[in-house]
Amino acid sequence: METVQIYTWIAPLIITLVGVIIVFLSLCLVNVGGNQIAVVEQRFLGDELEPGRVFAMNRQVGVRADVLAPGLHFVLWPFVRVVSKPTFVTIAADELGIIEATDGSALLAGRIFAEDPAANQHNNFQDPTSFLIKGGIRGKQLRFLTNGTFKIHPQLFQVTKIKKTFVPEGRIGVITAADGEALLPGQLIGKSVTNHDYFQKAEIFLQNGGQKGPQIDFLRPGTYNINTEMFRVEIRAAVSIGEHEIGIVEALAGLPMEQNEVVVQTPDGHNNFQDGQKFLDNGGKRGPQDHILTPGTYYINPYLFAVTKRKQTQVNQGQVAVLISNIGKDPNEFSLGTTQSGQAEDKSKTRHVVPRGFRGIQSEVLGPGAYNINPLAYSVIIIPTTTRSVDWCGEKSKAGSSAAIFDPFQVISHDGFPMQVEVRCQYRIIPENAPYVVQKLGSIEELETNVIHPQIDGIFRAQVSHSPAIAYQQNRAEEQKAAEEAVRQDLAKYRVEVVSVMITNIHLPEALMKTTQQKNLAEQEKSMFDAKKDAEQRRIEFEKTKAEADAQVKIITAEAGIKVAQHEARQNEERARGEAARVRMIAEADATKTKQVGDAEAGVIQSKGEAQAKAYRDQVNALTAQGVTSVEIIKAISAAGLKITPDIHVQGTSGTEGNGLIQILLAKSIRDWDKTSTPAPTTQG
Numbered sequence: 001m002e003t004v005q006i007y008t009w010i011a012p013l014i015i016t017l018v019g020v021i022i023v024f025l026s027l028c029l030v031n032v033g034g035n036q037i038a039v040v041e042q043r044f045l046g047d048e049l050e051p052g053r054v055f056a057m058n059r060q061v062g063v064r065a066d067v068l069a070p071g072l073h074f075v076l077w078p079f080v081r082v083v084s085k086p087t088f089v090t091i092a093a094d095e096l097g098i099i100e101a102t103d104g105s106a107l108l109a110g111r112i113f114a115e116d117p118a119a120n121q122h123n124n125f126q127d128p129t130s131f132l133i134k135g136g137i138r139g140k141q142l143r144f145l146t147n148g149t150f151k152i153h154p155q156l157f158q159v160t161k162i163k164k165t166f167v168p169e170g171r172i173g174v175i176t177a178a179d180g181e182a183l184l185p186g187q188l189i190g191k192s193v194t195n196h197d198y199f200q201k202a203e204i205f206l207q208n209g210g211q212k213g214p215q216i217d218f219l220r221p222g223t224y225n226i227n228t229e230m231f232r233v234e235i236r237a238a239v240s241i242g243e244h245e246i247g248i249v250e251a252l253a254g255l256p257m258e259q260n261e262v263v264v265q266t267p268d269g270h271n272n273f274q275d276g277q278k279f280l281d282n283g284g285k286r287g288p289q290d291h292i293l294t295p296g297t298y299y300i301n302p303y304l305f306a307v308t309k310r311k312q313t314q315v316n317q318g319q320v321a322v323l324i325s326n327i328g329k330d331p332n333e334f335s336l337g338t339t340q341s342g343q344a345e346d347k348s349k350t351r352h353v354v355p356r357g358f359r360g361i362q363s364e365v366l367g368p369g370a371y372n373i374n375p376l377a378y379s380v381i382i383i384p385t386t387t388r389s390v391d392w393c394g395e396k397s398k399a400g401s402s403a404a405i406f407d408p409f410q411v412i413s414h415d416g417f418p419m420q421v422e423v424r425c426q427y428r429i430i431p432e433n434a435p436y437v438v439q440k441l442g443s444i445e446e447l448e449t450n451v452i453h454p455q456i457d458g459i460f461r462a463q464v465s466h467s468p469a470i471a472y473q474q475n476r477a478e479e480q481k482a483a484e485e486a487v488r489q490d491l492a493k494y495r496v497e498v499v500s501v502m503i504t505n506i507h508l509p510e511a512l513m514k515t516t517q518q519k520n521l522a523e524q525e526k527s528m529f530d531a532k533k534d535a536e537q538r539r540i541e542f543e544k545t546k547a548e549a550d551a552q553v554k555i556i557t558a559e560a561g562i563k564v565a566q567h568e569a570r571q572n573e574e575r576a577r578g579e580a581a582r583v584r585m586i587a588e589a590d591a592t593k594t595k596q597v598g599d600a601e602a603g604v605i606q607s608k609g610e611a612q613a614k615a616y617r618d619q620v621n622a623l624t625a626q627g628v629t630s631v632e633i634i635k636a637i638s639a640a641g642l643k644i645t646p647d648i649h650v651q652g653t654s655g656t657e658g659n660g661l662i663q664i665l666l667a668k669s670i671r672d673w674d675k676t677s678t679p680a681p682t683t684q685g
Contacts, residue, residue: 027077027078027081028074028075028076028077029072029073029074029075030068030072030073030074030075030082031071031072031073032068032069032070032071032072032073032085033070033085033087034070035070035087035088035149036070036085036086036087036088037067037068037069037070037085037086037088037151037152037153038067038068038073038082038083038084038085039063039064039067039082039083039084039085039086039153039154039155040063040064040067040068040075040080040081040082040083041062041063041064041080041081041082041083042056042059042060042061042062042064042079042080043061043078043079043080043081044061044078044079045061045079046059046060046061046079047059047060047061048060048061049061049062052106053103054102054103054156055103055128055132055153055155055156057129057132057133063083063155065103065128065129065131065132065153065156066128066129067128067151067153068082069151084154086154088149088150088151088152089145089149089150089151089152089154089159090148090149090150091145091146091147091148091149091150091161092147092161093147094147094163094164095147095161095162095163095164096144096145096146096161096162096163096164096225096226096227097144097145097146097150097159097160097161097162098140098141098144098159098160098161098162098227098228098229099125099140099141099143099144099145099157099158099159100139100140100141100157100158100160101114101125101131101136101137101138101139101141101156101157102138102155102156102157102158103132103138103156104131104132104135104136104137104138104139105135105136105137105138106137106138107137107138107139111179112139112140112178112179113139113140113141113142113178113179113202113206113227113229113230114136114137114138114139114140114141114142115137115142115203115206115207116136116137116141116142116143116203117134117135117136117137118130118131118133118134118135118136119134121134122134122136124143124145124150125141125143125145125150125152125153125157126150126151126152128153128156128157131156140229140230142202142203142206142227142230143202143203144225144227145159146225160229162228162229164223164224164225164226165219165223165224165225165226165228165233166222166223166224167219167220167221167222167223167224167235168221168235169221170221170237170238170240170297171221171235171236171237171238172218172219172220172221172235172236172237172238172299172300172301173218173219173224173233173234173235173236174214174215174218174219174233174234174236174301174302174303175199175214175215175217175218175219175231175232175233175234176213176214176215176231176232176234177190177199177205177210177211177212177213177215177230177231178212178229178230178231178232179206179212179230180205180206180209180210180211180212180213181209181210181211181212182211182212183211183212183213187211187253188214188252188253188303189213189214189215189216189252189253189276189301189303189304190210190211190212190213190214190215190216191209191211191216191277191280192215192216192217192276192277193205193208193209193210194208195208196208196210198217198219198224198226199215199217199219199224199226199231200224200225200226202227202230202231214303215231215303216276216277216280216301216303216304217276217277217301218299218301219233220299236302238297238298238299238300239293239297239298239299239300239307240296240297240298241293241294241295241296241297241298241309242295242309243295244295244311244312244314244370245295245309245310245311245312246292246293246294246295246309246310246311246312246372246373246374247292247293247294247298247307247308247309247310248288248292248307248308248309248310248374248375248376249266249273249288249289249291249292249293249300249305249306249307250287250288250289250305250306250307250308251264251279251284251285251286251287251289251304251305252286252303252304252305252306253280253286253304254279254280254284254285254286254287255283255284255285255286256285256286257285257286257287261285261287261327262288262326262327262376263287263288263289263290263326263327263374263376263377264285264286264287264288264289264290265290265327266279266284266289266290266291267279267282267283267284268282269282270282270284272293272298272300273289273291273293273298273300273304273305273307274298274299274300276301276304276305279304288376288377289374290327290374290376290377291374292372292373292374293307294372310375312370312371312372312373313366313370313371313372313373313375313380314370314371315366315367315368315369315370315371315382316368317368318368318384318385318386319368319382319383319384319385320365320366320367320382320383320385320431320434321365321366321371321373321380321381321382321383322361322362322365322380322381322382322383322434322435322438323361323362323364323365323366323373323378323379323380324360324361324362324378324379324380324381324438325354325358325359325360325361325362325377325378326359326376326377326378326379327359327377328356328357328358328359329357329358329359330358330359331352331354331358331359331360333358334354334355334358352439353435353436353439361435361438361439362378362435363435365383365431365432365434365435367431381438381442381443383429383434383437383438383444384429384444385428385429385430385431385434386428387426387427387428387499388403388404388426388427388428388444389403389404389424389425389426390403390404390406390424390425390426390427390448390452390453390456391403391404391405391406391422391423391424391504392406392407392408392409392421392422392423392424392456393405393408393422393424393504393505394406394407394408394422404448404449404453406453408420408421408422408423408505408507409421409422409423409457409460409461409464411460411461411464411465412464412465413464413465413467413468413469413472414464414465414466414467414468414469415468415469417468417469417508417509418509419464419469419472419506419507419508419509420506420507421460421464421503421505421506421507422503422504422505422506422507423456423460423483423501423502423503423504424500424501424502424504425452425456425487425498425500425501425502426498426499426500426501426502427452427491427496427497427498427499428496428497428499429495429496429497430497433495433496433497436494436495437494437495437496440494441494447494447496451491451494451496452487452491452496455487455490455491456483456487456501459483459486459487459490460483463479463482463483467479469508469509470508472506473506473508476503476506479503480501480502480503483501483503484498484500484501487501488501
């Protein structure tokens, strides 16, 4: 019975003891997973923490700096307890882990980021005890974690993941350091330091004297492990200069400019402004630089250099470029030279036209082509060398024409008439004279507006004022020649060559033009009447000559008729004689028959022939041969039906010509009426 009672008492005790042991073991044995660490706390028994410390080391009471690695661990519970079991910290391939320590030595005065005195002994912050023992500093750490898995005490080291710095092609990364030495007075950009491996080694950057603020060094395209808490990275575009462009550079830092400098001379060795430290080390000055960037891509720090794009200088065919240099030696140092005549020339009067190396207008000009000229160092003035026109016509020139247009000249002639004269002047500038035109006038526009226009205006006003209006128009060629010579002499002073001066039009007053036209018309009419009179005289002479020629033909015909008549008369006489003889023969043969009749007939025939012959002879004796000829002519004309006398004959004295004409018209009307109104014959009954 007693045995049973003992067992009943011992069994619960054993069970309780076993339970207590199990509970105790469960509290003392800590199993840390394969991807975990255990943060433990020392409790009740131990030394106190040092002033300013947060985590306990050795036998100190508090959350311990060391951690339990993966595995099974025995701890003296309740004096040691597990606070948490955080997992490992994993940093991806494109990430960085920025560390901030919550315990360690105090930062130096003025510092923002903590250097790492322990160097690599804390094994990337995985050995917190070594970090603290070796003098690790509290705060944001310059060191960081790269890609991988790390056993990091999450309470001692707070990890912030950031992306790696990537600078794409055609871009740069400009840096601003959040920590470092202070910039010197007047210094705008931090100097370059060595061995920091493009800001990936922040500790070396600070150890070598890196300065706080914008950095002269920058990042080229690529991927970088940069603590962006320490170095702020700003992605900027690289400088790209296109075709037919140039880059004008202005330095934002460097030595100060001289008071007389407009553009500073750029030192060598800066690799097209891509090595800013070399630029400063070689004495580069702030301000506009005389060196330029030609087409291409450049990695230039915008904190140090400002780049402005400009177009290339283009000189077209038929032009030259005159350069005005803003850099170089003082033009007053340009010594005396000699003129073309061999006389000493005072360069102080033309010192602005200087050879290369001096400030001022350059004597050498640029021909057609494309040039990379810094417009801040050189002002470029384009001067045309082809023939150019200036017109005073008041009308816009044709499309594409470069002629300058002015209003026609409004002038007063010597005899007081207002006139409008249109003029065209053609001139040209030979290339070697272009710098002197720029020196005297500045540009072609100034030449045309302030020299050619007023000079030609004055010349033509003077000419017209000494000449009557009509005479000026009539002597246009001489006036034009005189004006051209005067203009040529005036423009020669400016080294401008005159090609021609032409009077293109002269507008006279309308009243004067009308009077002149009427006068000219009257003179033309008089000339026409004189010509008509001469023509009529010649026509009368022609008709007279023609009539005489026609009459001469008739006279010759009549004379020929007279001769024919004379021969016919003789022929008739002979024929009569022959007939008489024949009759006599017949009469003799027929003697007995009609002897008396035959004798009578023979006598009659003989009498007729003798009478007719005698009549011709008497006619010739009475009228002369010329008279007989005239009679025969009249007979011949009558026989031919020719009309040689007028139908109507009008006579009159001086002052009665009008009556004669009236008589002609009346006679003609009566004659025409007679022809058309002759009554038809009537039959008498």
